[in-house]
Amino acid sequence: MAKMHVKMNVNGAEVESLVEPRTLLIHHLRETLNLTGPHIGCDTTHCGACTIDMDGKSVKSCTVFAVQADGAMITTIEGMANPDGTLHALQEGFRMMHGLQCGFCTPGMIVRAHRLLKEIPNPTEDEIRFGIAGNLCRCTGYQNIVKAIQYAAAKLSGAPMQEAAE
Amino acid sequence: MNIAVPTREQREAKLEGMGCKRKRVEDIRFTQGKGNYVDDVKLPGMLFGDFVRSQYAHARVKKIDDSKALKVPGVLAVITAETLKTVNLAWMPTLAGDVQMVLADGKVLFQNQEIAFVVAVDRYAAADGVEAVEVEYEDLPVLVDAFKALAPDAPLLREDIKDKMTGAHGPRRHHNHIFEWSMGDKDLTDAAFAKAEVTTKDVISYHRTHPSPLETCQCVASFDKIKGELTVWGTFQAPHVIRTVASLLSKIPEHKIHVIAPDIGGGFGNKVGAYPGYICAIVASIVTGKPVKWVEDRIENLTATSFARDYHMTTEIAATKDGKVTALRVHVLADHGAFDACADPSKWPAGFFNICTGSYDFPVAHLVVDGIYTNKAPGGVAYRCSFRVTEAAYCIERAMDIMAQKLGMDAAEFRLKNFVRREQFPYHSALGWEYDSGDYHTAMNKAMEAVGYKQLRAEQAEKRAAFKRGETREIMGIGISFFTEIVGAGPSRNCDILGVAMFDSCEIRVHPTGAAIARMGTKSQGQGHETTYAQIIATEIGIPADDIMVEEGNTDTAPYGLGTYGSRSTPVAGAAIAMAARKIKAKAQMIAAYMLEVHEADLEWDIDGFRVKGLPEKSKTMKELAWAAYNSPPPGLEPGLEAVSYYDPPNMTYPFGAYFCVMDIDVDTGVYKIRRFYALDDCGTRINPMIIEGQVHGGLTEAFAIAMGQEIRYDEIGNVVNGSFMDFFIPTAVETPKWETDYTVTPSPHHPIGAKGVGESPNVGGVPCFSNAVNDAFAFLGTRHIQMPHDYWRIWEVAKGLGLHG
Numbered sequence: 001m002a003k004m005h006v007k008m009n010v011n012g013a014e015v016e017s018l019v020e021p022r023t024l025l026i027h028h029l030r031e032t033l034n035l036t037g038p039h040i041g042c043d044t045t046h047c048g049a050c051t052i053d054m055d056g057k058s059v060k061s062c063t064v065f066a067v068q069a070d071g072a073m074i075t076t077i078e079g080m081a082n083p084d085g086t087l088h089a090l091q092e093g094f095r096m097m098h099g100l101q102c103g104f105c106t107p108g109m110i111v112r113a114h115r116l117l118k119e120i121p122n123p124t125e126d127e128i129r130f131g132i133a134g135n136l137c138r139c140t141g142y143q144n145i146v147k148a149i150q151y152a153a154a155k156l157s158g159a160p161m162q163e164a165a166e
Numbered sequence: 167m168n169i170a171v172p173t174r175e176q177r178e179a180k181l182e183g184m185g186c187k188r189k190r191v192e193d194i195r196f197t198q199g200k201g202n203y204v205d206d207v208k209l210p211g212m213l214f215g216d217f218v219r220s221q222y223a224h225a226r227v228k229k230i231d232d233s234k235a236l237k238v239p240g241v242l243a244v245i246t247a248e249t250l251k252t253v254n255l256a257w258m259p260t261l262a263g264d265v266q267m268v269l270a271d272g273k274v275l276f277q278n279q280e281i282a283f284v285v286a287v288d289r290y291a292a293a294d295g296v297e298a299v300e301v302e303y304e305d306l307p308v309l310v311d312a313f314k315a316l317a318p319d320a321p322l323l324r325e326d327i328k329d330k331m332t333g334a335h336g337p338r339r340h341h342n343h344i345f346e347w348s349m350g351d352k353d354l355t356d357a358a359f360a361k362a363e364v365t366t367k368d369v370i371s372y373h374r375t376h377p378s379p380l381e382t383c384q385c386v387a388s389f390d391k392i393k394g395e396l397t398v399w400g401t402f403q404a405p406h407v408i409r410t411v412a413s414l415l416s417k418i419p420e421h422k423i424h425v426i427a428p429d430i431g432g433g434f435g436n437k438v439g440a441y442p443g444y445i446c447a448i449v450a451s452i453v454t455g456k457p458v459k460w461v462e463d464r465i466e467n468l469t470a471t472s473f474a475r476d477y478h479m480t481t482e483i484a485a486t487k488d489g490k491v492t493a494l495r496v497h498v499l500a501d502h503g504a505f506d507a508c509a510d511p512s513k514w515p516a517g518f519f520n521i522c523t524g525s526y527d528f529p530v531a532h533l534v535v536d537g538i539y540t541n542k543a544p545g546g547v548a549y550r551c552s553f554r555v556t557e558a559a560y561c562i563e564r565a566m567d568i569m570a571q572k573l574g575m576d577a578a579e580f581r582l583k584n585f586v587r588r589e590q591f592p593y594h595s596a597l598g599w600e601y602d603s604g605d606y607h608t609a610m611n612k613a614m615e616a617v618g619y620k621q622l623r624a625e626q627a628e629k630r631a632a633f634k635r636g637e638t639r640e641i642m643g644i645g646i647s648f649f650t651e652i653v654g655a656g657p658s659r660n661c662d663i664l665g666v667a668m669f670d671s672c673e674i675r676v677h678p679t680g681a682a683i684a685r686m687g688t689k690s691q692g693q694g695h696e697t698t699y700a701q702i703i704a705t706e707i708g709i710p711a712d713d714i715m716v717e718e719g720n721t722d723t724a725p726y727g728l729g730t731y732g733s734r735s736t737p738v739a740g741a742a743i744a745m746a747a748r749k750i751k752a753k754a755q756m757i758a759a760y761m762l763e764v765h766e767a768d769l770e771w772d773i774d775g776f777r778v779k780g781l782p783e784k785s786k787t788m789k790e791l792a793w794a795a796y797n798s799p800p801p802g803l804e805p806g807l808e809a810v811s812y813y814d815p816p817n818m819t820y821p822f823g824a825y826f827c828v829m830d831i832d833v834d835t836g837v838y839k840i841r842r843f844y845a846l847d848d849c850g851t852r853i854n855p856m857i858i859e860g861q862v863h864g865g866l867t868e869a870f871a872i873a874m875g876q877e878i879r880y881d882e883i884g885n886v887v888n889g890s891f892m893d894f895f896i897p898t899a900v901e902t903p904k905w906e907t908d909y910t911v912t913p914s915p916h917h918p919i920g921a922k923g924v925g926e927s928p929n930v931g932g933v934p935c936f937s938n939a940v941n942d943a944f945a946f947l948g949t950r951h952i953q954m955p956h957d958y959w960r961i962w963e964v965a966k967g968l969g970l971h972g
Contacts, residue, residue, distance in 0.1 A: 022290065030206075034208075039381065041380040042890070042891045046891035047380060047891060081198065087198070095193040100190075101693070101864060102431045103431070106196050129898075129902075130899075132899050133898040138896070139432055143904060
């Protein structure tokens with residue numbers, strides 16, 4: 001199959017590649033660019049394990065062709081840490097509030113929560129729950145994920161930190 | 167300069183030992199996308215395998231034409247049963263003593279059964295190849311309804327064993343019969359029923375569902391022809407068992423097989439068994455000489471690997487008029503699908519279902535389980551469950567509610583009246599178990615107090631009256647469940663998998679600087695072993711948890727173990743850790759005695775080292791003792807500080823809990839709201855309360871899903887009608903209720919640290935609690951038992967059936 005040239009900015013670096021037109025973005029990220037943080041959990045756009053940030057939107061990368069991302073600005077979990085190398089408030093929050101267990105949904109969940117907090121910096125619990133409804137978790141029951149996002153929201157807005165997870 | 171001597175509290179805190187809410191070490195990599203899961207494994211020249219699967223639930227396979235597939239660019243090989251027969255692998259043994267087709271051998275027995283394995287240069291080419299394989303079928307009559315399986319004219323499914331009327335668990339009485347398994351005293355039970363004042367009899371079904379971890383089953387097999395060595399990375403909850411099975415099947419010597427279970431994206435029982443994908447990837451790697459990856463997609467996962475439950479339980483309770491139970495009789499029709507691939511200890515064809523007397527003091531009981539074949543996927547895995555204890559808990563907890571309703575007694579009061587009492591432990595149940603410890607009344611009373619049980623019932627009474635007056639269209643249900651689990655398989659006298667005793671193991675090496683590594687026979691899939699196991703060691707030998715690395719999942723370095731499922735890690739491997747640590751401590755004590763020039767008996771343990779009794783300033787820390795163990799051991803003592811323990815538990819452990827659910831249901835729409843869910847768990851000694859709470863949240867969420875809609879459903883010709891996340895209910899953050907957790911602590915008397923295991927309790931106790939809430943809501947309108955799952959539509963149907971829709 002004839003390959004196409006694509007160029008995208010992934011986690012701050014310009015990347016050029018040749019891809020088959022049918023290659024899904026998740027496979028391009030994981031297999032060509034070796035960014036194995038985003039995962040594949042369902043193949044039908046339900047689980048959100050493959051969530052990345054693309055041009056300022058949360059996108060399920062299993063449902064986008066790599067060629068559709070030509071020219072896009074992409075952030076994956078690998079690009080979430082702060083420029084100085086410290087962890088993002090969400091990465092810290094997920095650990096502090098025990099917002100993960102097997103870790104498989106975590107990269108997608110954190111990247112989604114990152115966009116959610118850009119859209120709504122101080123979300124209510126209901127807004128958080130609705131905001132992450134496109135990301136499934138089989139381990140945590142979401143309760144501590146909600147707390148992790150609240151932790152990060154508080155930290156990012158300079159509010160006093162909550163207590164860590166029970 | 168004054169150097170502050172740390173206080174005892176500071177020394178204790180520094181260890182981050184048992185009881186502390188230690189933050190997880192795993193999270194550091196997972197939150198940065200640096201986990202290493204099977205699909206992340208990438209080897210030079212790696213090929214990719216994908217399955218051609220059956221469109222039919224029951225059909226003869228007349229012809230498999232791979233000629234077009236082999237012309238597809240990138241396709242290298244198409245493996246069929248004929249190929250596998252050349253290496254004697256067309257069929258494989260199951261964990262339950264049956265055999266299972268690896269690839270369709272003449273016929274298919276369930277929809278999406280594996281027919282051919284296409285090997286190609288990448289996953290896209292493999293998928294192209296799958297599309298191009300042409301299969302010619304001749305369809306056969308399909309058996310879906312378990313209740314019709316044993317009819318004289320039921321279709322013959324298993325032609326391979328049609329003349330073999332004795333199976334792994336005794337005689338078979340029909341061509342679709344697998345086994346009959348009975349426990350308890352039939353005559354005494356029948357006699358008790360004959361003279362009973364009140365009896366109930368109900369068919370209580372626990373529908374077919376699926377564990378569906380977020381990561382599906384997958385593996386990479388790499389065979390090195392020169393060395394004759396096989397390496398397999400896979401989603402294995404029990405890596406050593408996979409190694410042994412792979413050796414027995416492939417005839418590759420076991421020391422030349424390296425099984426690696428890297429990070430696993432959830433298991434919940436799905437990843438215990440051996441699947442055709444593993445066998446095919448291994449064979450493909452041997453044939454091609456290249457590494458071969460197989461990754462299941464979600465539809466394949468839901469429809470082909472390892473369903474759970476599918477038990478139809480006819481449950482009878484006998485009781486006196488004043489509410490004392492006198493006998494329990496249960497018959498189970500167990501739908502195992504096309505092959506008996508249940509993941510139970512080999513001697514237990516229905517797992518530990520005989521825990522079905524639950525938390526109650528039944529003087530006599532009798533249980534019969536009939537296993538049967540149908541045209542459905544094989545499996546019968548323990549989905550967040552210790553081998554059918556979830557089914558048992560559902561059966562008894564529903565039946566107890568039904569009996570309470572018939573007696574006109576309050577469901578909580580009825581339970582309190584029949585609990586095994588604290589002074590009866592260790593308690594011998596009528597179906598053969600010895601419950602280690604429990605204090606049911608204390609737990610139940612604490613839970614009732616916490617939820618305000620009396621007030622809830624008063625509110626419910628008012629709402630019922632208002633409903634009857636036509637003032638509201640909402641009804642209120644109060645669900646109760648008081649479960650007793652049986653976990654920690656298990657004692658070698660009665661627990662083995664294919665002859666391998668179900669011990670577990672730990673090896674600890676303390677390095678000269680006082681840091682340590684512990685290697686385990688178990689395998690975490692999210693349970694946080696790297697964090698909690700280190701806490702046990704920290705408390706036992708006084709090395710800070712941060713200085714201890716826990717390693718699992720590499721069969722070359724880990725001591726042999728049976729893996730993680732059935733809540734066995736803490737009860738079995740957790741005990742092995744303590745025993746290994748105590749061996750280390752004993753040697754350290756000898757070294758300390760030598761260094762301090764006292765007798766060993768003159769030393770006492772103090773948080774992180776030994777001190778001389780009465781002379782606390784004369785002491786040696788474990789860190790100092792580790793250095794001495796290597797560099798200046800006492801004369802005659804060999805250097806080094808390490809130990810291995812293989813722990814064969816003397817008994818199972820019996821965690822328990824009291825759960826309450828308050829639910830409001832709109833009878834016009836069937837929409838329910840979980841107003842409150844309270845879970846009190848007693849898992850004995852608590853190692854890391856944060857992780858326990860997290861596990862309870864997760865298990866309750868899975869229980870919520872199962873009770874309220876999560877079902878694998880077949881139509882009458884054996885098609886799975888909800889085989890993707892589009893239709894299979896996985897709750898999102900929006901539907902998931904909020905959880906309240908609580909606890910009591912009743913340590914296990916036979917476990918070295920008193921811990922019992924907790925990961926599965928919320929699933930075991932949660933399902934009956936939700937279902938009892940729905941049933942309780944409708945009970946005043948005359949219902950007796952409403953089958954799960956209770957999705958909005960089915961609840962609406964119940965209301966409609968009651969004539970509530972005018």
